[in-house]
Amino acid sequence: MANSKYEYVKSFEVVDKILPNTWIVVRIDGRNFHRFSDENEFDKPNDVQALNLMNSCAVAVVEEFTDIIFSYGVSDEYSFVFKRTSQFYERRNSKILSTTVSLFTAYYVKKWKEFFPQKDMRLTPSFDGRVVILPSNVNLSHYLAWRQVDCHVNNQYNTCFWMLVLNKGKTKKEAQDILKGTETQDKNELLFQQFDINYSNLPAIFRKGSCVFKDKVEEIVKHTESGDPVKRLRKKVVVSHCDVIEDRFWKDHPWILD
Numbered sequence: 505m506a507n508s509k510y511e512y513v514k515s516f517e518v519v520d521k522i523l524p525n526t527w528i529v530v531r532i533d534g535r536n537f538h539r540f541s542d543e544n545e546f547d548k549p550n551d552v553q554a555l556n557l558m559n560s561c562a563v564a565v566v567e568e569f570t571d572i573i574f575s576y577g578v579s580d581e582y583s584f585v586f587k588r589t590s591q592f593y594e595r596r597n598s599k600i601l602s603t604t605v606s607l608f609t610a611y612y613v614k615k616w617k618e619f620f621p622q623k624d625m626r627l628t629p630s631f632d633g634r635v636v637i638l639p640s641n642v643n644l645s646h647y648l649a650w651r652q653v654d655c656h657v658n659n660q661y662n663t664c665f666w667m668l669v670l671n672k673g674k675t676k677k678e679a680q681d682i683l684k685g686t687e688t689q690d691k692n693e694l695l696f697q698q699f700d701i702n703y704s705n706l707p708a709i710f711r712k713g714s715c716v717f718k719d720k721v722e723e724i725v726k727h728t729e730s731g732d733p734v735k736r737l738r739k740k741v742v743v744s745h746c747d748v749i750e751d752r753f754w755k756d757h758p759w760i761l762d
């Protein structure tokens with residue numbers, strides 16, 4: 505298109521290039537999912553199909569935006585980590601953020617029926633998003649540890665809260681009061697004494713959240729004439745409920761932060 509006299513307004517656009525050679529994290533979070541989860545009758549405290557839907561959307565985003573090297577999700581949020589050297593949209597903040605949020609949201613709507621075949625979606629979901637810039641590998645691992653600690657603290661509280669409400673007939677206010685000021689130890693005791701629940705035996709997807717990344721997976725690529733399988737290590741996007749607080753995860757998967 506030829507230049508017009510109006511084109512000067514282009515220079516008013518906000519310049520938002522992200523510092524080179526830093527980890528770019530986009531964290532998205534469901535808008536008003538307290539209400540969305542109520543309206544769609546999610547199981548409390550954890551609806552596993554809702555989590556599986558979030559994970560499936562994250563896998564689709566990771567497969568489409570190949571610069572994402574790791575992502576971590578819990579509840580209605582997901583953090584997507586773009587590689588340090590990424591030149592995606594020339595590192596323009598608003599482009600990276602807006603396309604990640606809208607792609608995730610589009611998948612959420614598109615995949616709903618796959619995970620809730622018996623439920624028509626009520627309300628229209630949307631997600632907010634923000635960008636976090638992390639200058640070092642240690643900062644990045646601390647960021648992910650922070651989200652996973654948050655997952656643990658919230659899940660432990662919510663498990664106690666909903667057990668008291670659903671199985672002991674407590675009101676929400678009563679359950680809140682019972683849990684006020686309790687420590688991790690107290691909550692584990694409460695679950696064990698009153699409900700015979702060993703917290704560490706609850707499903708890892710609830711306790712640890714979900715990691716999506718490329719892992720080395722052994723795959724059968726063909727069979728020999730005598731019928732023996734020929735295996736190769738391939739990198740494949742996986743969903744895993746592993747611990748990212750311990751250093752061990754990063755030592756076992758050195759290619760992720762390469």
Ligand code: ATP
Nearest residue numbers: 534535536537538541546549550551554555579580
């Ligand atoms: P905001 O718009 O500020 O994010 P919000 O209502 O989404 O508000 P969050 O702090 O993001 O608040 O909390 C999300 C809420 O969504 C949780 O507290 C929980 O009630 C609900 N929720 C999300 N995922 C699930 C799930 N898998 N199972 C059950 N409830 C869920």
Ligand code: ATP
Nearest residue numbers: 505592593594596598599600601602603604606607
């Ligand atoms: P980018 O990701 O950089 O925006 P793009 O392919 O979306 O790349 P645009 O400059 O935004 O490039 O142009 C959008 C293109 O989409 C148009 O050039 C046209 O080919 C196509 N398109 C959009 N809307 C319509 C429409 N209503 N009918 C036919 N083609 C359309």
Ligand code: MG
Nearest residue numbers: 505599602603
């Ligand atoms: Mg256009």
Ligand code: MG
Nearest residue numbers: 533534535536
């Ligand atoms: Mg919030």
Ligand code: MG
Nearest residue numbers: 533534535537
């Ligand atoms: Mg939310």
Ligand code: MG
Nearest residue numbers: 533579580581
């Ligand atoms: Mg949230």
Ligand code: MG
Nearest residue numbers: 593599602603
């Ligand atoms: Mg376009």
